[in-house]
Amino acid sequence: MAVLRPFDKLPTLNSGTLLLVGPDEALRQQLAETILQEKRDFNISIHLATSLPLPSERDHLRPRIDLIVFMIDIKSKYSLKKVECSLAHVDASFFLGKVCFLVTGVGKVNACSIEMNAVCKLGEAYCSPMLFCELELEDTRVATAQRLVRMLRICAGHIPGVSALSFVSLMRKSDDN
Amino acid sequence: MAEYLSETTNKADPVAAKEELLEECERIWKQMEECQSKLMLLGAETVAPSDAKLYLLMLQWKALTVDFNQWQTRNPELISTNPDVLLELGKEELQKVKNDLETMLSTVQSKNKHLEEDLKREQQWYEEQKQMLETLNKIEEEVNTQDEHPSTKRELNELETKVLKLKTFRKELLTALGGFLDEYFPLPERSENIKKKNSSAEPVVELITLQEILEMLINTLMATPHEPYITINESFWPPYIELLLRCGMALRHPEDPNRMRLQAFHK
Numbered sequence: 001m002a003v004l005r006p007f008d009k010l011p012t013l014n015s016g017t018l019l020l021v022g023p024d025e026a027l028r029q030q031l032a033e034t035i036l037q038e039k040r041d042f043n044i045s046i047h048l049a050t051s052l053p054l055p056s057e058r059d060h061l062r063p064r065i066d067l068i069v070f071m072i073d074i075k076s077k078y079s080l081k082k083v084e085c086s087l088a089h090v091d092a093s094f095f096l097g098k099v100c101f102l103v104t105g106v107g108k109v110n111a112c113s114i115e116m117n118a119v120c121k122l123g124e125a126y127c128s129p130m131l132f133c134e135l136e137l138e139d140t141r142v143a144t145a146q147r148l149v150r151m152l153r154i155c156a157g158h159i160p161g162v163s164a165l166s167f168v169s170l171m172r173k174s175d176d177n
Numbered sequence: 178m179a180e181y182l183s184e185t186t187n188k189a190d191p192v193a194a195k196e197e198l199l200e201e202c203e204r205i206w207k208q209m210e211e212c213q214s215k216l217m218l219l220g221a222e223t224v225a226p227s228d229a230k231l232y233l234l235m236l237q238w239k240a241l242t243v244d245f246n247q248w249q250t251r252n253p254e255l256i257s258t259n260p261d262v263l264l265e266l267g268k269e270e271l272q273k274v275k276n277d278l279e280t281m282l283s284t285v286q287s288k289n290k291h292l293e294e295d296l297k298r299e300q301q302w303y304e305e306q307k308q309m310l311e312t313l314n315k316i317e318e319e320v321n322t323q324d325e326h327p328s329t330k331r332e333l334n335e336l337e338t339k340v341l342k343l344k345t346f347r348k349e350l351l352t353a354l355g356g357f358l359d360e361y362f363p364l365p366e367r368s369e370n371i372k373k374k375n376s377s378a379e380p381v382v383e384l385i386t387l388q389e390i391l392e393m394l395i396n397t398l399m400a401t402p403h404e405p406y407i408t409i410n411e412s413f414w415p416p417y418i419e420l421l422l423r424c425g426m427a428l429r430h431p432e433d434p435n436r437m438r439l440q441a442f443h444k
Contacts, residue, residue: 003221005221007213007216007217008213008216008217009213010210010213084226087224087226088223088224088226089223090223091221091222091223092222092223092224092232092233092236093222093236095224095233095236095237096236096237096240124230125229125230126224126229126230126233127233127234127237163244165237165240165241165244166241166244169237169241
């Protein structure tokens with residue numbers, strides 16, 4: 001399956017699936033572990049990928065993806081390029097609230113090699129929320145994991161009355177036109 | 178919705194209610210399968226990066242409009258009319274609300290405590306500032322009332338007269354002392370010296386008066402209090418030195434017998 005679609009499978013009972021896409025394996029692993037340590041009342045399964053498209057051999061084993069998180073490391077231009085390439089393999093209806101961009105490494109201002117402008121433009125172009133965090137610090141890592149778990153609950157439809165789309169409309173930045 | 182209902186089936190419901198709920202679940206699940214197969218037929222669309230924003234915004238707008246219409250036409254529906262189910266659900270809801278309110282209560286209480294502590298601290302600081310202000314005001318008043326005397330010049334004049342008086346008194350004392358010493362402690366006769374000279378070839382030494390010795394002692398003590406010793410030389414008549422030492426008016430240097438100083442009566 002070349003393009004990832006949000007509703008190609010039926011949902012699993014009382015669970016949510018998160019897909020982390022990003023070229024840096026260590027960061028992905030770190031974030032995934034922190035997310036799984038969060039207290040929750042539903043099952044979370046996390047799938048890790050360097051880039052899209054996902055290999056089609058394991059397609060039938062994969063559950064329905066509820067939320068895609070694209071991880072961009074601000075210290076490497078390569079991660080931004082990879083993410084941009086992966087975006088072409090995502091169905092348009094995913095961008096109705098089921099995609100989120102996570103920018104990591106923002107703690108070290110000297111090591112930025114991507115312009116913040118470029119990253120923010122990407123978020124705006126794809127109408128998806130942009131989260132910033134520093135995964136090296138435990139506090140921000142745990143806080144980001146909590147945010148992602150909450151978003152996952154909404155995207156998996158566990159909160160009655162709040163859909164992913166309505167949530168993402170609420171998350172608009174105040175200086176957005 | 179399906180997950181929510183399935184949680185309540187764990188409670189001790191009568192069998193009929195359970196069956197009812199399960200049927201409801203099955204119905205909704207079938208609906209979902211239908212919707213999903215319809216969606217599958219639509220096919221996938223990817224987003225071109227060039228006009229992604231416009232395309233996605235249009236898509237979002239369409240979806241939100243549909244959502245909105247749905248909400249408008251929808252009426253709130255009961256999950257089930259079975260009173261046991263409703264009771265259990267109600268209990269759960271109330272439990273959740275209770276937990277939320279308890280967390281909120283504890284947060285608000287701790288915030289209140291912090292605010293009270295802050296208030297106390299600020300009040301203390303305010304009191305201290307007030308006191309400081311009062312003291313400063315008092316000082317200012319005192320300084321102002323002092324300034325009202327046309328004082329400086331008068332004070333200076335007073336001080337000058339005092340100094341003059343003291344100087345004259347000092348002169349009188351010294352002259353009186355000199356007169357007293359000359360009368361009762363004169364220098365030995367010259368003639369004795371000349372006689373001594375003829376008998377034993379001792380050099381003639383000009384003896385200085387007791388007054389002069391005392392003057393030297395006083396001046397040294399007053400001018401250089403850290404070094405009040407003077408060296409005894411041959412111009413001092415030895416009996417007078419002994420007299421001064423025995424009366425306790427002068428003291429020898431503890432290590433050097435040729436040096437002496439005036440006793441510090443003023444200390």
